[in-house]
Amino acid sequence: MWSILYALQKRLTWAIPAMLALGFLYGALLPEEPLRWLILPLTFLMVYPMMVTLRVSHLTGWDDLRAQLLTQGVNFAVIPFIAFGLGLLFFADQPYMALGLLLAGLVPTSGMTISWTGFAGGNLAAAVKMTVLGLLIGALATPFYVEALLGAQIDVDFWAIAQQVLVIVVLPLVLGLLTQRALVRRFGQEDFRNRWAFRFPALSTLGVLGIVFIAMALNAETILAAPEQLLYILIPVALLYAINFPLSTALGKALLPRGDAIALVYGTVMRNLSIALAIAMNAFGAEGANAALVVAIAFVIQVQAAAWYVRVTRRVFGPPDDEVREARRSDTAESADNGGAQGSVGSETGAESESGSRRPSG
Numbered sequence: 001m002w003s004i005l006y007a008l009q010k011r012l013t014w015a016i017p018a019m020l021a022l023g024f025l026y027g028a029l030l031p032e033e034p035l036r037w038l039i040l041p042l043t044f045l046m047v048y049p050m051m052v053t054l055r056v057s058h059l060t061g062w063d064d065l066r067a068q069l070l071t072q073g074v075n076f077a078v079i080p081f082i083a084f085g086l087g088l089l090f091f092a093d094q095p096y097m098a099l100g101l102l103l104a105g106l107v108p109t110s111g112m113t114i115s116w117t118g119f120a121g122g123n124l125a126a127a128v129k130m131t132v133l134g135l136l137i138g139a140l141a142t143p144f145y146v147e148a149l150l151g152a153q154i155d156v157d158f159w160a161i162a163q164q165v166l167v168i169v170v171l172p173l174v175l176g177l178l179t180q181r182a183l184v185r186r187f188g189q190e191d192f193r194n195r196w197a198f199r200f201p202a203l204s205t206l207g208v209l210g211i212v213f214i215a216m217a218l219n220a221e222t223i224l225a226a227p228e229q230l231l232y233i234l235i236p237v238a239l240l241y242a243i244n245f246p247l248s249t250a251l252g253k254a255l256l257p258r259g260d261a262i263a264l265v266y267g268t269v270m271r272n273l274s275i276a277l278a279i280a281m282n283a284f285g286a287e288g289a290n291a292a293l294v295v296a297i298a299f300v301i302q303v304q305a306a307a308w309y310v311r312v313t314r315r316v317f318g319p320p321d322d323e324v325r326e327a328r329r330s331d332t333a334e335s336a337d338n339g340g341a342q343g344s345v346g347s348e349t350g351a352e353s354e355s356g357s358r359r360p361s362g
Helices: 002-010 012-029 033-052 065-077 079-090 095-106 111-119 124-150 158-187 189-196 199-225 229-255 258-269 273-283 285-317 321-358
Strands: none
Touching (some): 002 012, 012 199, 012 285, 033 158, 033 199, 033 273, 065 229, 095 273, 111 124, 124 273, 158 189, 199 285, 273 285
């Protein structure tokens, strides 16, 4: 079982499109209404495992304060409004799809923020703080943003959204941290990290794939009636990431050291699409399926874009700091060796000259 889950987790870029296709076939051929009963348990399966592995202890120490402020500034003062503007432009007559784009832009960071920061050689401690802070601020801010930006276009029940955030984010967070504490107490910190922690994200992947399947199944009839809609959804979602990556990269290069800059990019570009998907499916009734479809398509783009960015990180930010230091040490050592060798040659030459001057003639 675990090997299958790990394989799905590693191949998410293929697994999500496959589940979208299967969900479409199911929705086109079979009644989708029974699937609604699976939304809440799959939501919990999707979110709770992520919370078990959160390292809240990394919140101590604020030597990266500028990076944290920049990250949350982009996350809550820039990206939601870009998503809102794109929603107005592309989904003027489909407010629930605009809602999906807004939700994708509202809830920042996920466990993948930490993973991709590590792959790219960024500051992992800073990425952990960005993840925890972004999750908490996003949970508190989401109901206010949705009501303020889309309250005139869709039926927004502020307290229903707040209740769903409580159930989807806060309850799994509390239970996840309690689970983490119990496992650490039972097995020790090292055993928890090496044996248990990596299993939970794989379980979360199962929840993500299940919710993606349901979101597509619920929209199958709509897509059959207008198949070009998928392409029309893809364009604004791709634009959201196409704007976010250069913006975060420019800010990071201009204002932060390399490790913090990479954490900033992944702390702003990687959205918590699992929670966005859960809110869309649970807080907005049948219409929420349209919002969920937009978020599901964002999954495909986000994973592909994150993998691509790792490949260009060295070109954009230069080599990691430890490689630079090692190169400098090597250059210094080489210079010292060359200087010593030249000094030795000079001494030998001087000695030979002195010996020659003392040698008796004829």
